[in-house]
């Protein structure tokens with residue numbers, strides 16, 4: 001038992017070596033999303049977008065999964081691994097998309113569309129997943145929607161902007177749940193255009209959680225891993241990044257000679273392009289959750305079983 005009580009850290013500790021020690025002792029794998037702070041990205045075993053992280057969670061042989069991301073990601077890992085311990089550094093690391101789709105309201109909404117199949121973005125709760133036919137992420141949403149015959153009516157939830165982008169990409173109407181990401185909807189079109197004018201040699205890479213008014217200015221639209229691939233492949237030396245700026249750490253590491261310019265939110269004085277939920281995790285909290293084996297993610301087994309079917313369908317379709 002540690003002499004430092006739950007939630008407190010010895011300030012003289014080297015957190016990197018302590019996390020490495022615990023990772024071995026616990027037989028743990030550390031999965032981190034690209035929006036995590038640089039230190040967390042650097043110490044993780046796997047960094048990835050939502051699809052890659054759920055694929056790795058499905059495959060891991062580690063006994064403990066430490067998920068440096070937000071709650072719905074860790075919850076998905078737990079659903080895929082009911083017998084493993086899944087830890088999240090901060091239980092308050094939520095997501096506005098998941099919070100904006102309460103299961104009871106979603107059930108009432110779906111009652112109006114009885115002959116529709118339900119495609120849900122992975123950024124939702126286990127209860128919303130359990131009401132869905134298939135899950136998608138931003139990197140496979142077009143493919144998943146396109147797997148249904150054109151005459152099959154679809155509900156897409158909970159991100160209306162991602163749904164709108166998929167609709168336009170496939171020229172296919174869907175019923176959209178009216179949710180949004182509070183970070184990606186804060187990007188300002190006027191400021192983005194001003195940035196493009198100031199940097200005429202830059203290309204713009206944007207995440208499809210942004211509204212269409214922003215996406216119309218993008219040279220590339222894709223998931224976080226798609227944006228990273230674009231940064232590697234483009235011959236441009238300057239890239240305006242219209243997503244959470246945590247990803248710039250990897251972009252800069254992979255492309256030291258290129259310049260990455262974070263797109264601003266509504267005003268320069270706020271950090272509103274940083275996800276307040278992703279940023280709840282810190283290296284210290286990562287260490288603490290491993291040392292104290294808490295907070296641990298739990299999911300009601302009946303709900304988990306119902307949510308597993310649409311998650312597995314996504315993993316099958318993404319092979």
Ligand code: 13P
Nearest residue numbers: 049050051137138223224
């Ligand atoms: P990706 O799957 O593109 O990493 O997106 C996750 C997310 O939450 C974006 O806001």
Ligand code: SF4
Nearest residue numbers: 070095096181183275
């Ligand atoms: Fe959710 Fe948006 Fe944060 Fe992604 S960036 S976790 S969608 S609030």
